[in-house]
Amino acid sequence: RADVDGYRRYVRAARPAVEMILGAAAEPPTLASLTRLAVRRRFAGTSTLLRWSRRSAGDVLRSFFSTDAVMGPAAVTGPMVWGISPEHAGSGLGALTHAIRHVARVGRPVGGSGRLPEAILAAFVAAGGALSTDSPVGTILCEGDGVRGVRLIDGTEHVAPIVVSACNPHDTFLRWLRDPPAVAADLIRRWRAVPHADGYESKIDAVLDSVPRLRGDDRPLGPTTVIAPPLATIDRGHSLMQRGEILDRPGMLVNVPSLLDPSMAPPGHHVFSLEALFTPYGIRGGWAGSAEPRRWLEAFATLCEPGFLDSIVEWRAMTPDIYERDFRLPAGHATSFAGGPLAAFRPLHPELTRYETAVTGLYLTGAATFPGAGVWGASGRNCATVVLARHG
Template sequence: MPADVLVVGAGHNGLTCAAYLARAGHSVTVLEARAAPGGCASTVDAIGARVNICNCDHTMVLASGIVEELDLAGHGLRYLDVDPVEVAIGWGDQPAFVQYRSIEQTIAGLERVSAGVAAAYRRYVDATLPLARLVVAAAAAPPSFGGLARLAALDSGPAVVARLLSWRRRSLFDVLGSFGLPPWIQAAFATTGPGVWGVSPAAPGTGMAAVGPVVRHLAGVGRPAGGSGALPDALAAVVTAHGGTIRTASPVAGLVVDAGRRPAVRGVRLADGGQLTADAVVCAVDPRTVLVDWLPQEVRRPRDARRPAPDGYESKVDAVIAAPPVWRAMPSAGHVATTVVSPAPGRLTAGVTDRVTDPPMFLVNIPSVLDPAMRPPGGGHLLSLEVLWTPYALPGGWRDSPEPRRWLERLAELAEPGFLDGVGAWRAMTPEDYERDFGLRRGYAPSFAGGPLSALLARDRPLTRYATPVRGLYLTGAGTFPGAGVWGASGRNAAHAVATWLGSR
């Protein structure tokens, strides 16, 4: 019997969408190309341990309400609090920066470095908190400009909207510098903001990245017990508990569309030649794949063919280590939080090139310190090392590249002697590997490129309203509003849009 809805892609956004629709009583089937659901939020077996495909820190999903609304705790999800929420060090002699969930505790730590820096941080937080609340609230439902106006009226009124308009045009460095924040804090926030997006923090339009660090004060940071994959596992459990079906090893090759005056989707074509029909299809994959590769040529829009197809720029090393590194810059760090390692701001202005940035940008965490379930069975700890701005098209290729080993050696330069001697089994995931194993074209993880204002003005309707020009065809995932990271808001918003359409026919 045909399903009401087919959801293509079992990453956390696709599963979130499916969970809301199944809970509302719709017949839902999720199709996943890989052998298991979870996508880039998965935790998998490798190097004799359980490793996270991407970073294990979750923030936005904690602020979204999805965990409570879907009763994910009742389906096995348990979060471990991460506090401090972040530690940042550099490659020189700059001070370490420790950000706590508590604003006052963070400022107290900065007071021990400089009263001026502490005062600058307070000015920054005071100005940014209203924007952070607005951004989190605005992602709680499909965006609309009227919704923005109502939300702004609940906080600081027109001043908040004016700040949003200003920051979206400015660069991150410009915004942070206007409060007097020192370069070593600017560098840390640049790494976890535009650095993760693959763009220069000196570029106009990156100013809204200043909101992200303050959201950590609002929502905190958590890690699912047992690894990041516990979140998609709980979402999958909700889907099946409400009668939904998840089919793995079922790659989709295209869409079945009635082309006419009002094109309408009828289902999907599977890679094995089979077809499945449904009233609605929700694609939780790269929007370009859907709108350019999967739609019949006669119903494609010319503007969709011009959608960028950028290269990936992030790699990750997982390693079994004898003991966590002891940082020279901060020997007392306990490795509960992710450690952000940043070059000086001037090194970040070029953006991604065809070379690995040197000194590199690292996101380092030892998930087994906080979560004993992540400890390798043979003893020791687990190192997760994300390396930003590592180009897909590396000169000479990745296959025999010495780069991944060099990253471990560079990391050892930041630690007390002996760390490198304790590195056991390890593996590297480069952009080529993400393309092969996760279907990410040229290793690029899609990310919604517009800011909140672009979404609220619907400047790209399929990415901000989730409905495409083809009736019954919807988009969700990191390529749609509100964007990348472990959030789930896109999945929930898309489910709302689909349910509204199904109910109106």
């Protein structure tokens, strides 16, 4: 009963803040735009954003709830997804995750996630664009104080007055920006001082010949189910991760998307997805030959009715080392913006909220920029708005 009442109080406090954040994400965040938004909303949610951003997520959650069954899932989908402990000072906005479900709707494209980039590519080509994936970028070319284009590793040059990088800032500014103009000196100095984080997320994809069922629970696993350790265990898991170790039972996000979209699996089969968190790139002993991914399947099997492991037809594990090798993510990590809209007031790295860099014609977008990771296109739209405002 106490947590029911606490949840009502939580939603009353958190929902306006979520609505404020989603409203702020609709345009590049500036002091003027955020002030207009706050006034238009009669400052609803503003005090929560200010207060919670200075607290830890754990502290915020404990002020409303007393059971880990409620607090744990919020910490998994907030701070744990961000790669930090829920006890980390300043992680308080990570406690908004329950409230997001009351405001934003999420879903998957019919046919699987790959249908989204296919649709975007079709629109891009229809608008006259051309996609080249034959060779990685090797250099961002400069001329004077601006960009001149890019040179691929195979030597091909693409000349253009505008270059938009959707990759991580470290590669963009420190690896590819060769012979940068003097105006970029401060930009490069700042990013040289920023350590690049290691990856900590892994994913298992499997084909099953029957649908797994949780013990004592008839809910279908089509929507994502959060398997959450207690807050104290998540905090300990963060410490273990720094030493290259993994919790016995890591936080997991599990679903069987083919229950909602049968087109994703062969007839008579299902697709199973398991994401495991706090699985460090620098795992002790290395990922090659590690028994960890299989252990996560076994841990999930203990929560299911008998037969889950026997139902697996085939499976693969995408660990941080594979994300680095196959997707060119340094240390298996996709840098993600985690500052929230308030970061626009005193930005340490203004290019992350303004999308424009000190090099004329060079812009930044992607997960590293406001409003952060998530398949919703807000960063790209905001960056495009800035580019069009500058170049028509």
